[in-house]
Amino acid sequence: MAAYPHNRLKQRLGAGTPALGFWLSLNSLPLTEMAAGAGWDWLLLDMEHAVYTDETVERHVLAARHGGDAELVVRLPSLDAALAKRLLDAGVRSFMFPFVETVAEAELAVRSTRYPPAGIRGFSGATRANRYGRDAGYLTSYADDVCVIIQIETPQAIANIPAYGRIDGVDAMLIGANDLAANMGHLGDTRHPDVIAAVSGAGRAIRQAGKASGFQFFDERARTLLAEGFTLAAVAGDLHTVATGMAARLGELAK
Secondary structure: OOOEEEEEHHHHHHHOOEEEEEOOOOOOOOHHHHHHOOOEEEEEEOOOOOOOOOHHHHHHHHHHHHHHHHEEEEOOOOHHHHHHHHHHHHHHEEEOOOOOOOOOHHHHHOOOOOOOOOOOOOOOOOOOOOOOOOOHHHHHHHHHHEEEEEEEEHHHHHHOOOHHHHHOOOOEEEHHHHHHHHOOOOOOOOOOOOHHHHHHHHHHHHHOOOOOOEOOOOOHHHHHHHHHOOEEEEEEHHHHHHHHHHHHHHHHHHH
């Protein structure tokens, strides 16, 4: 069993280098394998809004490792320390925690990925993460490759960005524009001027706090936000690519 390479996504974010990501929602192992070798810096497996279980996530971990070098990030359905523990043991090391609104929640996100005394992760001596006990240095080095991303999705979360920035172990904050728009009273309208201003302002606050700022836009807004300094960039996804590609091809031939 080959040793895990270092977490390239965490390294890029720490260096302030843009990292382009591909969103996975269709629960297709061949698609995950294909995307892992397509040149993306990271993949996002979305347990929040797609039908994945911890068992299917494990299969996608293996497909991604087999397919290429892209780092597999798992977005949990909620701030669930027990689920994070199981997925860490299965080989996941990069997590996105949705809807973090308080400092206590941000701290719990980090603590759920660390062993005591730094956290609350339970210990197992033989897991995929430590190469089934063969990695003698795992306990002293594992945190170097654990990447924690929290999502900013409410005005309250935006107000807490400076405090989040003081939490050791938070690597990045990704702005969930759709939920932010909804919580600002603009459900379904991420192009409302107030939402646009909030996204840009939150990004600046995240960077001023010393963390990498992130977004999820699959359109022309991606280039604008990258130019502003966002580096954790989800710029395409399987569901969107299939739906738009299908419609475009049908449009070409059905005229």
